[in-house]
Structure formats: C-alpha cells, structure tokens
Amino acid sequence: MTKPNTNIKHMRSLSILIVFAAVLTSCGGGSTEESNMTSDSTNAMTAERNVAVTSLQLAPVDFNHYFTVQGLVETDQNALIYPEVPAKIISIGINEGDNVSKGQTLLTFDSRVISNQIDELKLRLTLAETIYKKQENLWSQEIGSEIQYLQAKNNYESLEQNLEALESQRAFYTVKAPFSGIVDEITPKVGEMANPAMPLLRLINLSSVYIKSDVTERYLSKIKAGDHVVVTFPSVGVVKESKIERIGNYINPANRTFKIKLSMKNDDLSLKPNLLAELKIRDYYSDSTAVIPTALLQMTPTGDEFVYAVVDNKAQKIMIKTGMTFEGMAEVVDGLSGTELLIDRGSRSVKDGDNLSIQ
Structure with missing residues (x-):
C-alpha cells in the first residue's frame, strides 16, 4: 500500500515541474520577441527622423561695435548781456524770441548827464583849438614865448583826449548785440535801473x-x-x-x-x-566678415561654440569662434566664411546628421 502512494506523489511533483518550466519558457520567449520588436521600431524611427526648420543665408557684411x-x-554763442554802467533804462528795442543781427541796438540808457559833459567839453575844445592855432602862428613868427605855445598845445590835446574818453563812455549807454542770434530772455523793464551785477538779457x-x-x-x-x-x-x-x-x-x-x-x-x-x-x-x-545672430549660438559642455548649417538637406554641426557682439549680432572670427546656410528656427531641436525639412 505504501509504494503506490509514493509513486503517485512523485508523478504529481514531476508534472508540476514540467508545467512550471513550460510557463517560464513561454514568458521568456515572449519578452525577447517584444524587445526585438521595440528595438526595430526605434531604429526605424531614428532612420526616418525629419525635422522642420527655417534657414538663414549668410553673406559677408561690415561689423561695427559701439559703446x-x-x-x-x-x-x-550763449551769452548773458550785462550793463557796463549803472543807469536808468529808457527803451528796449527788442522782444523775447526776436532774431537780431550783430551790432543791432538792444537797449538804451539815460545818458543826459554824460551828453551834457560832452557838449560842454566840445565848447572848451573849440576855444582851446583857436588859442592853440593862434599861438602856433605867433610862435612861427618868433612872437611870444615858447612856454605859451606849449601850454596852448597841451591844453588842446588834453581836451581832445578827454572828449574821446567821454564819447567812449557814452557808448556804454547803448547796448548792442555782440553777435547774431535769438533774444531768449529779457530780465528788466523800461524805467528800471540797470546794475552791472545783474544781467539784462540772454542772447x-x-x-x-x-x-x-x-x-x-x-x-x-x-x-x-x-x-x-x-x-x-x-x-x-x-x-x-x-x-x-x-x-x-x-x-x-x-x-x-x-x-x-x-x-x-x-x-x-x-x-x-x-x-x-x-x-x-x-x-x-571689421569689413566683409561673417556675422550671425547671437540666438543661433550654442555651446558644448566644455564651453566650445557651435552652430548648425544646412548641407545637402541635413544638419551639420560646425564649431566656431566668435569675437565682439553688439545689439544681438556676433562677429565670427573662425569657422565660417560668411556664405553658409544656417539653421535658424529649430536649431536647438536638431542633431548632427538629421534630415531637414526647410520651411
């Protein structure tokens, strides 16, 4: 009775082992086949990768950098005009915004005092000139003394110089434009006293x-x-x-x-x-050089610069070196001739060797 039971148990164990092995074999074979199918699909997608991009045609141009x-x-000729003498303003012959010429009269001051002095001096000068000429005539005839002649001459010449000085001072009572220009501002008004410390106008x-x-x-x-x-x-x-x-x-x-x-x-x-x-x-x-937008520049992990160019409808990675940049443009000093066709939009989505669809 014992031996048949033992045989039955052995047969049941063997059957279980056979079924388990079959299941393992089935699962392993299915995984391998699925893995092979996925690999083939990935390779097919890689081979058929086609990236849509836009292009930028380069041409040698001049590059300028500014700071x-x-x-x-x-x-x-931006002048504040000051009076040279203190005096009362009797007339202002211009208005703000007027264009004036060099030498044109702008303001006049009350000059009655100095004009009276000049008139008086002219009378004295006329008398001195008469006396001087008479003394000169007498001296030429050896009549009279030399002292009288020299005194008359000195008096005449002195009055003449005084008159010249007063005439120059009277010119200070008329303000004229030192150059042609625009009257930008007039400070005083008619009737006010002009002061050499205060400006009259700006020209x-x-x-x-x-x-x-x-x-x-x-x-x-x-x-x-x-x-x-x-x-x-x-x-x-x-x-x-x-x-x-x-x-x-x-x-x-x-x-x-x-x-x-x-x-x-x-x-x-x-x-x-x-x-x-x-x-x-x-x-x-720099004249006739390759210039590219800085947005097209890319860098490797080591800091080397590169761009992507279109060569036979494929993406080609080109290593470059740039110089100065200005307002979003960079000069390329090495790596480009300036006639290449670069990938513009989409340049950061492609890889070296990708097929391209130029939009």
Missing part, C-alpha cells in the same frame, strides 16, 4: 552747436578723431550722425575720464544748449 556715453549740447545763436562728453579712460586707445558717432536726443526724438572732432589731452583724476567734442549741424534749431545727448561711439570695425 554708449552721455553728453550735453553746448554753443560758444543765443543756435546755428552752430557742439557736444561735449566725458569718456572713461579705458577707451583712450580705442577711439580717435574722425571716428563715427551716432547721436540720439531722447527728449526731442532726433537722431543725427557726426564724427569726433577733438579728443582731450587731460584725464580728470576725480572720475578717470577725458573729454571729446563733436560738432553738430542744427539747421532746424531743434538742439538747445544743455540738451541731453546719447552718443554711440564706434570702437571696433
């Missing part, structure tokens, strides 16, 4: 203006007279071009800057003294 400083508009000539600016000493070796400058006047919305006329020879120890001067045309008189100007000064120039 920006601020300056102020100035003019040599400005805007036809010839210039700009002065302080530039840090680090640019001293990078700019020179004649360099191109783009000048922007933010307050009036005006942009003009000019050149550096002069570079100063003194460095201010307080702020380590030197001065530059630019002449400006002001035909429309839109530029006013002390108007703020922004100067873009060219400190680097």
Whole structure:
C-alpha cells in the first residue's frame, strides 16, 4: 500500500515541474520577441527622423561695435548781456524770441548827464583849438614865448583826449548785440535801473552747436578723431550722425575720464544748449566678415561654440569662434566664411546628421 502512494506523489511533483518550466519558457520567449520588436521600431524611427526648420543665408557684411556715453549740447554763442554802467533804462528795442543781427541796438540808457559833459567839453575844445592855432602862428613868427605855445598845445590835446574818453563812455549807454542770434530772455523793464551785477538779457545763436562728453579712460586707445558717432536726443526724438572732432589731452583724476567734442549741424534749431545727448561711439570695425545672430549660438559642455548649417538637406554641426557682439549680432572670427546656410528656427531641436525639412 505504501509504494503506490509514493509513486503517485512523485508523478504529481514531476508534472508540476514540467508545467512550471513550460510557463517560464513561454514568458521568456515572449519578452525577447517584444524587445526585438521595440528595438526595430526605434531604429526605424531614428532612420526616418525629419525635422522642420527655417534657414538663414549668410553673406559677408561690415561689423561695427559701439559703446554708449552721455553728453550735453553746448554753443560758444550763449551769452548773458550785462550793463557796463549803472543807469536808468529808457527803451528796449527788442522782444523775447526776436532774431537780431550783430551790432543791432538792444537797449538804451539815460545818458543826459554824460551828453551834457560832452557838449560842454566840445565848447572848451573849440576855444582851446583857436588859442592853440593862434599861438602856433605867433610862435612861427618868433612872437611870444615858447612856454605859451606849449601850454596852448597841451591844453588842446588834453581836451581832445578827454572828449574821446567821454564819447567812449557814452557808448556804454547803448547796448548792442555782440553777435547774431535769438533774444531768449529779457530780465528788466523800461524805467528800471540797470546794475552791472545783474544781467539784462540772454542772447543765443543756435546755428552752430557742439557736444561735449566725458569718456572713461579705458577707451583712450580705442577711439580717435574722425571716428563715427551716432547721436540720439531722447527728449526731442532726433537722431543725427557726426564724427569726433577733438579728443582731450587731460584725464580728470576725480572720475578717470577725458573729454571729446563733436560738432553738430542744427539747421532746424531743434538742439538747445544743455540738451541731453546719447552718443554711440564706434570702437571696433571689421569689413566683409561673417556675422550671425547671437540666438543661433550654442555651446558644448566644455564651453566650445557651435552652430548648425544646412548641407545637402541635413544638419551639420560646425564649431566656431566668435569675437565682439553688439545689439544681438556676433562677429565670427573662425569657422565660417560668411556664405553658409544656417539653421535658424529649430536649431536647438536638431542633431548632427538629421534630415531637414526647410520651411
């Protein structure tokens, strides 16, 4: 009875082992087949990868680099006119905003006192001249003494010089324009007393203006007279071009800057003294070079720069070196000739060798 039970148990164990082995074999074979199918599918997708991009055709262009400083508009003909004598103002012959010519009378003062002195001196001079001529005539005939002749001569010449001095002083009672320009402001009114310590008016000539600016000493070796400058006047919305006329020879120890001067045309008189100007000064120039947008630059983990170009409708990775950048553009000093067709939009989605669909 015992032996048959033992055989039955052995047979049941063997059956279980056979079924388990079959299950393991089935599962293992299915996983291998599925893995092979996935691998084949991935390879097929890789081989058929086609990336939609846009392109940018390069052409050699000139590259300019600028730095920006601020300056102020100035003019040599911006004058406060002061009286030279204290006197009462009897007339103002101009109004604010008037254009005047050089030598034109602007104001007149009460000059009655000095005019009376001149009239009196002229009478005395006439008498002195008569006496002098009579004494001279007598002396030529050896009549009279030499002292009388010399006294008459001295008196006449002295009065003549006094009259000349008074005439010069009377000129102070008339204020004339020292140069042609615009009367910008008139301070006093008719009937008020003019004081040499107080200005009468401001006269400005805007036809010839210039700009002065302080530039840090680090640019001293990078700019020179004649360099191109783009000048922007933010307050009036005006942009003009000019050149550096002069570079100063003194460095201010307080702020380590030197001065530059630019002449400006002001035909429309839109530029006013002390108007703020922004100067873009060219400190680097290269002609016929490869220039690309900085947005196309990419870097390897080691910091090397590269871009993607379109070659036979495939992406080609090109290692480059860039120089200076300005306003979103970079000069390429090595790696590009300037005639390549670069990948623009989509450049960060491609890999070297990808098929491309140019949009």
